Amino acid sequence: MPSVNPPNTSNQLLVSFPSEHVLLLTLNRPKQLNAMTPQLTEDLRKVLNWFEEEPSLWVVIVTGAGRVFCAGADLKAWNNDQQQGVVTEQEGVATNPYGFGSISRRQSRKPFIAAVAGGAYGGGLEMVLNCDYVIASEDAKFALPEVKRGVIAIQGGIPRLSQIAGHQLASELLLLGKTISADEAHRRFGFVNQVVPGSDSVLRAAAAVAEQMNLNSPDAVQATKRALVLAQEFGHSEMLTNHVWGPESKRTYRGENIKEGLRAFAEKRTPRWTSPAKL
Template sequence: MPCLQPPKHSDQIKVAFPVDHALLLTFNRPKSLNAMTPQMTEDLKALLDWFEEEPELWVVIVTGEGRVFCAGADLKAWNTDQQKGRSNEQEDVAANVHGFASLSRRSSTKPIIAAVRGGAYGGGMEILLNCDLVIAADDASFALPEVKRGVMAIQGGIPRLAYSAGHQLASEMLLLGKTIDAMDARNRFGFVNTVVPASQVIPTAIATAQQIIANSPDAVQATKLGLLLAQKHNVSEAMMTHTWSAHSKQVYKGANIKEGLKAFAEKRAPKWTNPKL
């Protein structure tokens, strides 16, 4: 893979390329439990916008440095704004099209993997609910405790949790502000894919990314589009919109479909090329 040059960013986000075609973004405020700052959000927006446009990158992994994935918003700063009458939450939420940390409502056709060690709370939980795959440590915990602080999970977490868990289980977390463990998150609530020891979270996330990368990037991105459309339309509308999309055209008219079928006929591994939408 050629040398990639990510956009400028602060040391609050660490950037790495663990394997070809994969980007690893690490929230880097461990002493503050990776609570999100405006600078982190600005960095993440720049990096993720770049990721979306960079054809060499096919998958992104997001994780947190230290003992917590992300504790959500910086409530001390929020309190200061609220007490001084400087808060404009409704306007801010509506204006931020990609949601909390530029992630919780981002509609990317490239797969996003969350690698969770420690815990994910509030906005941190809303981030991972918008990820395609979630790898969690066996000692991880999850909560949407906003109601305990007089606020709410407004950045996309409510409908996504209801979609994955169903109304009653979602209510258990949202109305009680209840904290759950990794096994509950996987077995009852359904938003965690894999539970592993903490030391294996990042290696497992990278191995999962490699499984995605082994597939045609054209087909993966078009399939991800189909998943996004399924959240917005009924079956017939989603199917027709997907069929006539630019991503579907790329799958059926691009080079990778020819390579995939030829490799199957020749009994060898395919050699994929970057998508060209």
Template sequence: MLYLPPPIGRLADYSPPPHSDDIQVVFPREHVMILAFNRPKSLNAMTPTMTEDIKRILDWFDEEPSLWVVILTGQGRLFCAGADLVAWNQRASTGQADSEEELLKGVDGFGSISRRSSSPKPIIAAVNGSAYGGGVEMVLNCDIVIASEEAVFALPEVKRGVTALQGGMPRLARIAGHQLASEMLLLGRTISAQEAATRFGFVNKVVPKNQVLATALEWAREINQNSPDSVQSTKRALILANQKASLEDAVAAHVTSKESRRAQSGENMKEGLTAFVERRKPIWKNPAKL
């Protein structure tokens, strides 16, 4: 099992929304939340209950000014095996398969993560073990991915007669390019963490399995040394770059975004410039609620 660091001091006082035991929520460092998938015996296969829990927790996280970064990880051998295919088969056999309307209505996508674009806060995937199907779709929508050297990744939907409909295909095509994306998607091929980093380009760093969470926490710490206003405005720009057809449209939408307006008028910009002139480290404040 993955060891989750205990909360430190007042961090234990956070009160996230109620959720099932299928996920774990921990606050190991100032401004950092860990959300762990906790169905290790089922390889963290995603269920509707988990999806609802994750949405509820991440919506709360987005509204909590003192939390700046979230780390996603999994308990047990795998990060996430994708959808619970046993439950999916039961729904399909009774005519209850997800309709087009239901798929589109779930705007945040698989696990409430794969198409999530509302949050301006950084999401780090600490991929402790392999990821398949929807698990990969979630990874592809994270801002930073730290993967175990033992992890493998696959979008094997074509082997099961289903399709990766939750945002993974267009995102992989944009990251890796048409031909490499086709290699994973049309063949259902499994790739190593090293390939995901060097050929396909969606893993930032590959480390030994026992260093995955520690590395993610260190990267979170580095992010949190920067102005949270600036970080959140910057992430909004990255999201808009994928959503807008042209550079000028992306720039215009970013300049007028709530995050950029807050950054331009907030105290953290003044603090950052003053600290630079005074040759000291800035002391950042929690961003104002949007």
């Protein structure tokens, strides 16, 4: 475990450090299938905002305790609020710029890996869609069933799924509210990178991917991730301009890791990366 001090959280979120430079966040409401609550959202917001600014942490893995990654919103609590007129979904979206679980609309410069055992539904899938690398157990199921409940996948899932899968396949999930398998999510829809044999393999596979990412320059990885985020928002020329003159690119080309990478190449050895300077 690195010598860092994450924010305090409730028992709904488990925070751990499985290896150097890696943060692991485990949604911890297994009896409720990790359905999202305001408290869990706040825990995720605090820890992820801290993660963004902690130089020694380069990658985050998000997973769920028990048999499902995240079943989406806590519909019973939402129903009670709706009946009492406490809060509307529009107000919830407006007050949380990071989206569902403080992940579904987050524009991080650092890589997010989703380790999905069992499945992800509704807002849980919207979180997954905004991750950079997704690993799923072969028995995992995925769905955006909002239309079946009279609501909308408004937390960022609609544009992300449309970009990844295309209009027609996105419509298949969004307008029918159908459930698909991990194999379909991987082969047809394209938002799962890797399918592994069982739920107990998911975290091991995620840890291996995080380790592979961390063999690369963290400066270059974060600058590249920023370019991917910008590419979702802008056309080619505007994206290129914003990226080239952005803080991540400037840090990459002026930092020590680019010197180390080129020196290691010339000396035919493995680079010894250092944590990036704060932006």
